[in-house]
Amino acid sequence: MGSLIRHSLRMRRVLTASVMLAVAVSVMALFALGLTYGGVQQGVRASAERGGAQVMVVPRDAAADVSDTALLFTGAPAPIYLPTSTARDIEEIPGVERATPQFFSQTLNESCCSTGGATRLVGMDFAKDWTIQPFSGRDLSAGLSDDEVIVGADVGGDVGGRLSLLGSVFTIVEKLEPSGADLDDCLLLDIDVARGLSAENLGLSHLWEKYGSPADLVSCVLVDLDGDVEASIVLNRINALDGVQGIQRSDVVASSQKQLEAVFLILLGAGVLMLASTLVQLFARFYSCVWERKSELALYRAMGASKGQIRSLIGGEVSVIVGVGLVLGLACGAGLYELLVGMLQDGSAFPFIPLDTGAVVGLSAAIVLAFALLSLAAIAAPLAQIGRLDPSLAMQQGDID
Amino acid sequence: MSMLEVRNLGKSYDGNVVLENVSFTAEPGQSIAFVSPSGSGKSTLLSMLGLLLSSTTGTVVVDGQDSDALGDKELSRLRRETFGFVFQHTQLVGSLRAIENVTAPANFAGRLPFDARERAERLLGSLGLSDRLLHFPYQLSIGQKRRVSVARALLLDPPIVIADEPTNDLDAASSSSVADTLFERTRNGGILLFATHDRELASRATRVMHLEGKTFVEG
Numbered sequence: 001m002g003s004l005i006r007h008s009l010r011m012r013r014v015l016t017a018s019v020m021l022a023v024a025v026s027v028m029a030l031f032a033l034g035l036t037y038g039g040v041q042q043g044v045r046a047s048a049e050r051g052g053a054q055v056m057v058v059p060r061d062a063a064a065d066v067s068d069t070a071l072l073f074t075g076a077p078a079p080i081y082l083p084t085s086t087a088r089d090i091e092e093i094p095g096v097e098r099a100t101p102q103f104f105s106q107t108l109n110e111s112c113c114s115t116g117g118a119t120r121l122v123g124m125d126f127a128k129d130w131t132i133q134p135f136s137g138r139d140l141s142a143g144l145s146d147d148e149v150i151v152g153a154d155v156g157g158d159v160g161g162r163l164s165l166l167g168s169v170f171t172i173v174e175k176l177e178p179s180g181a182d183l184d185d186c187l188l189l190d191i192d193v194a195r196g197l198s199a200e201n202l203g204l205s206h207l208w209e210k211y212g213s214p215a216d217l218v219s220c221v222l223v224d225l226d227g228d229v230e231a232s233i234v235l236n237r238i239n240a241l242d243g244v245q246g247i248q249r250s251d252v253v254a255s256s257q258k259q260l261e262a263v264f265l266i267l268l269g270a271g272v273l274m275l276a277s278t279l280v281q282l283f284a285r286f287y288s289c290v291w292e293r294k295s296e297l298a299l300y301r302a303m304g305a306s307k308g309q310i311r312s313l314i315g316g317e318v319s320v321i322v323g324v325g326l327v328l329g330l331a332c333g334a335g336l337y338e339l340l341v342g343m344l345q346d347g348s349a350f351p352f353i354p355l356d357t358g359a360v361v362g363l364s365a366a367i368v369l370a371f372a373l374l375s376l377a378a379i380a381a382p383l384a385q386i387g388r389l390d391p392s393l394a395m396q397q398g399d400i401d
Numbered sequence: 402m403s404m405l406e407v408r409n410l411g412k413s414y415d416g417n418v419v420l421e422n423v424s425f426t427a428e429p430g431q432s433i434a435f436v437s438p439s440g441s442g443k444s445t446l447l448s449m450l451g452l453l454l455s456s457t458t459g460t461v462v463v464d465g466q467d468s469d470a471l472g473d474k475e476l477s478r479l480r481r482e483t484f485g486f487v488f489q490h491t492q493l494v495g496s497l498r499a500i501e502n503v504t505a506p507a508n509f510a511g512r513l514p515f516d517a518r519e520r521a522e523r524l525l526g527s528l529g530l531s532d533r534l535l536h537f538p539y540q541l542s543i544g545q546k547r548r549v550s551v552a553r554a555l556l557l558d559p560p561i562v563i564a565d566e567p568t569n570d571l572d573a574a575s576s577s578s579v580a581d582t583l584f585e586r587t588r589n590g591g592i593l594l595f596a597t598h599d600r601e602l603a604s605r606a607t608r609v610m611h612l613e614g615k616t617f618v619e620g
């Protein structure tokens with residue numbers, strides 16, 4: 001039986017290769033789109049569940065540098081500061097329920113630190129912060145000691161490990177869960193420790209000449225508003241302060257969600273259309289592959305092949321074609337997924353949390369199952385029709401020599 | 402009990418009767434020639450005898466087994482173990498080489514007590530095709546194709562060989578070679594059932610059945 005399958009595939013090599021390719025391309029697209037869709041969906045869900053702050057107040061000059069997701073959890077990655085007195089003023093504004101300052105120190109890389117890539121050093125007032133806690137399993141309100149650091153999900157190193165930052169050694173006490181936002185690339189220190197590191201950095205001295213001592217500066221203030229106060233009124237009060245601008249999360253999130261919805265729609269629409277088109281084409285291809293060979297199959301029955309053996313023969317051929325297509329498709333789909341995620345993350349600030357291994361395996365299994373069922377359905381119908389024909393009649397209707 | 406017993410066999414297509422009331426038995430060592438003009442139902446009869454075409458009336462009993470009472474598995478086994486077919490239109494698979502066409506039945510026969518490829522080579526050699534083993538059907542003449550189909554029919558050493566116009570399109574030498582190979586089977590206890598309008602070939606059979614009306618009668 002195996003040799004017949006090999007012969008058949010070999011002699012129909014163009015057809016075999018084209019159907020394999022069709023399966024591979026479809027699987028690749030489905031797998032990549034499925035993983036991407038799942039990652040974006042998880043990111044959005046996480047953003048919704050871990051809302052961060054409602055308003056971020058930044059120096060007016062820095063407002064343009066704030067990305068959508070940075071707004072929720074961390075400050076603008078720009079060395080532009082406002083005085084701590086302004087931060088205190090913000091806390092006093094009627095309608096502000098709570099406020100927490102952050103101090104962006106600098107972007108770090110391998111030349112100064114052992115973080116393994118570009119990361120942002122941010123100082124936090126953990127006693128006041130509520131935005132980071134949802135990403136941690138430990139109580140952060142007690143704050144950190146001077147040699148402790150919390151790292152984002154994408155930063156190298158594990159809890160208990162050591163990091164060398166600007167000449168000082170820190171112990172990682174917590175690794176945050178993925179946020180799909182800029183937070184994943186941040187190193188969080190106590191705000192005063194971050195200020196101290198910045199003050200000692202000679203490369204930043206020009207900043208302190210301009211803004212004053214870092215001990216008296218913050219780079220942003222995250223704010224939550226009283227529920228019964230009109231947000232725009234509070235925002236106007238904030239913006240009335242000298243040199244600051246408040247950015248409301250709702251605007252950003254709404255805009256971000258509109259983009260996400262559009263992307264979802266495109267992904268979903270493309271995926272569904274591709275799936276439908278592929279399934280119809282593959283069904284037709286497999287169906288005709290079997291039907292066009294009815295005289296050959298009838299001849300095998302005349303030689304003594306049972307209907308079960310004919311099913312095994314055709315099933316074997318289809319399994320090889322679909323199996324190779326699936327393996328190729330899944331491998332290429334994983335590559336395409338990496339490419340898509342890179343593009344999404346580079347080009348926008350979509351919160352993105354990759355699916356875990358279980359979900360990836362589940363998606364792969366679902367695709368394999370879908371194509372297996374499709375193949376079975378496509379060959380079952382013509383095989384049943386051929387099975388109802390007498391071998392002698394079926395042989396008269398075919399193309400064997 | 403006869404090896405092959407045919408009882409009142411008949412076939413109609415859309416109400417048009419092609420054959421009716423064909424009855425005979427065949428014993429080991431016999432050869433039976435079915436002689437009639439073209440298009441009169443010889444191929445239909447042979448297909449029914451070989452269990453490749455269901456009859457409208459009557460039945461075929463093979464070695465005591467009524468074919469009408471058999472399911473697909475038993476029918477397939479009976480075809481595989483009892484019959485070898487030489488079709489009128491050779492019916493070779495275009496994607497298989499000559500030797501692979503001959504060994505094709507072995508793919509469905511499970512474990513065999515002999516090497517199928519070795520036997521196929523021997524059969525093809527005896528039919529003068531030793532130098533055509535690896536040719537595809539499109540590379541063979543009609544006579545060579547017919548000889549390949551004869552070799553295929555004999556591969557599993559079936560007790561009954563059914564041949565539909567086995568010497569059609571063959572030159573005298575090839576015709577003789579094919580006929581000798583087929584009749585050789587009957588000397589070893591096999592049964593040969595064949596259709597022909599070649600009177601010389603028919604005369605070599607132990608029995609001849611002619612068409613009379615819509616039935617075949619002996620004599």
